[in-house]
Amino acid sequence: MKKIAVYPGSFDPITYGHIDLIKRAAAIFDQLIVAVVSNPQKKTLFNIEEREAMLKKATRDIPNVVIDDFSGLLIDYVRQKKARVIIRGLRAISDFEFEFQMALTNQRLAEDIETFFLTSNEKYAYFSSGIIKEIVKLGANVKYFVPLFVEKELNRKLKGK
Ligand code: PNS
Numbered sequence: 797m798k799k800i801a802v803y804p805g806s807f808d809p810i811t812y813g814h815i816d817l818i819k820r821a822a823a824i825f826d827q828l829i830v831a832v833v834s835n836p837q838k839k840t841l842f843n844i845e846e847r848e849a850m851l852k853k854a855t856r857d858i859p860n861v862v863i864d865d866f867s868g869l870l871i872d873y874v875r876q877k878k879a880r881v882i883i884r885g886l887r888a889i890s891d892f893e894f895e896f897q898m899a900l901t902n903q904r905l906a907e908d909i910e911t912f913f914l915t916s917n918e919k920y921a922y923f924s925s926g927i928i929k930e931i932v933k934l935g936a937n938v939k940y941f942v943p944l945f946v947e948k949e950l951n952r953k954l955k956g957k
Pocket of ligand 1: 897
């Protein structure tokens with residue numbers, strides 16, 4: 797049976813940290829579905845189409861990666877895709893509380909689905925999409941954190957360039 801994993805998230809926008817994690821997970825599972833959450837309650841800088849387009853561009857050389865979106869409960873989506881594993885990245889201890897809560901809630905809701913935590917390369921272990929958006933607004937160069945095409949999109953959105 798094909799081993800399918802789902803890597804859910806906001807990806808607003810994708811960073812080198814996400815890309816590193818996608819590569820690591822894709823090397824282990826037969827198929828990795830990167831699932832962008834479509835949540836009208838949560839305000840994002842990029843809309844769902846833009847976030848998916850950037851993910852597709854960044855992962856086009858990895859054949860077993862599929863980009864998709866979902867709304868509603870994550871575990872329902874995971875079941876619908878016939879996957880059994882949720883992938884989440886863990887950076888510092890600060891991530892732990894939220895991730896632990898989410899993993900245990902999902903476990904309570906669906907005993908047959910497991911959450912696997914991966915850590916990215918240490919080069920990427922400290923930044924987030926949120927902090928990148930903040931420093932782009934203030935004029936920083938973010939080439940260490942995101943691919944050039946993402947940096948261009950950030951500048952277009954945040955600075956009208
Ligand atoms: O990248 P993020 O914003 O940390 O991802 C959070 C995400 C999308 C994985 C989480 O909010 C989620 O799973 N949302 C779907 C709704 C759901 O199932 N919530 C219960 C999870 S405990």
